[in-house]
Amino acid sequence: MDRTAWIVVALCVVGLVVWEIYLVKQTPPRPAPVGVAPGQSSPTTTPAILVPSPTPVAEATPSSGESAPSFAEKIETLRNSDVELRLTNRGGGIKEAVLLKQVAEKGQSVILNSDKSAPIGALIEQPSSPTLAEFTASPESDSAVRFESTTPEQVVIRKKFFFEKSPENKDNYVIEMDVDLENRGDKPYQSGGYFVALGSAAPIHPKDYPSYTRLVWCIDGRAKGIDVGWFGSSSGFLGVGQRVARPYYQENIA
Structure with a gap:
């Protein structure tokens, strides 16, 4: 090959090396632990996708302790x-969805x-330090x-899956969730907003590139991910x- 061809080959090799280094650096960080009761948290989990209500609350400092569930x-x-x-x-949500x-x-x-991780459909006030209440x-x-x-404020949360x-x-893969809130207290209830957990993502195969692991959802019929x-x-x-x-x-x- 002439000099030009060798230069092209060398540039391709360099480009592949740089691309592999870039992919390696796309490793997700350790996420915040998911709690099972106020002031408690469970072991570290995989990253979760959270969708906020119209007025999301401020971020809090993640808890680092580990404890057993209170129920x-x-x-x-x-x-x-x-x-x-x-x-x-735990949070009244989907722990796992098995594709048969x-x-x-x-x-x-x-x-x-x-x-x-946080169950799909769990309502969370602080995504950085989530806690999961007990549901019947x-x-x-x-x-x-x-x-x-x-x-504790006498607000009843009802969910139906x-x-x-x-x-x-x-449409067998379509699952609906209805949520109703009822204030049974003697005072108006005010909230800074809440987040809805949409689940976590993990590789299907051991050698999958990070870019292969993704979560996709639809809002108003439009897919995002x-x-x-x-x-x-x-x-x-x-x-x-x-x-x-x-x-x-x-x-x-919103």
């Missing part, structure tokens, strides 16, 4: 031919969300489960696009 965890199951939902009384027809490593089913579960039928909890009724098989590389710090490319690590992602849906 026994109870699991309720909803299932159709494609998805099995494991709902927990999707295969991961070693022939196991693909599982969405981590059993150590009431299976309504084979396709619906209700949860109820009362806050159920599969959407549809003749289309593709981010990969876990968004959370990690980055030195950028040739000094351009530098950023520090980000502990959580929030999306305002």
